[in-house]
Amino acid sequence: GAVVSQHPSWVICKSGTSVKIECRSLDFQATTMFWYRQFPKQSLMLMATSNEGSKATYEQGVEKDKFLINHASLTLSTLTVTSAHPEDSSFYICSALIRVGEQYFGPGTRLTVT
């Protein structure tokens, strides 16, 4: 199957700083990538849909100014958590869409804000 990577796999940052998470499709191109967030012992919730060359679409309740998404190429989408706070600590997972019904997940990034 296709491979999606995420970097970093884990990160610890101080409150008030910004963190960038990269999501790459390694062996295919993806016009659309999705960003999910998973709090401890909870399910995965869609945060935003990232489309190459256009603005991301955010789900209700997700602050677009806080979670900046850039999808500058067909193989890379980035999520930047700006001015991170402890409540942003979570597991962030991206997926890259080949076609409806077929997407591949990255291994996830565990963010801890102290």
Place this chain on the structure above:
Amino acid sequence: AQKVTQAQTEISVVEKEDVTLDCVYETRDTTYYLFWYKQPPSGELVFLIRRNSFDEQNEISGRYSWNFQKSTSSFNFTITASQVVDSAVYFCALSEWSQGNLIFGKGTKLSVKP
């Protein structure tokens, strides 16, 4: 509205027992996909199966089997002769043709004790 319900929050079995994880979904789309993923403690999602809405055939893969019934909007997952390595959180998910992203159930934590 689209929704996935996994009513079982946690299940504990003894090794070699059979166990069924329930999944009920709601959607207005006539074309959709259903998935099961396994999430071990590392967090990475492991793809288990995808079914499209036009294929109601049950599937068996080794000790795993899936029962898809459109009449009851259910897509249940059975593990036969469970093993300790099956311990994980299992997510059922829905992808509608009109959306592309996955809608996850809350997950079922399966503990298999030796």
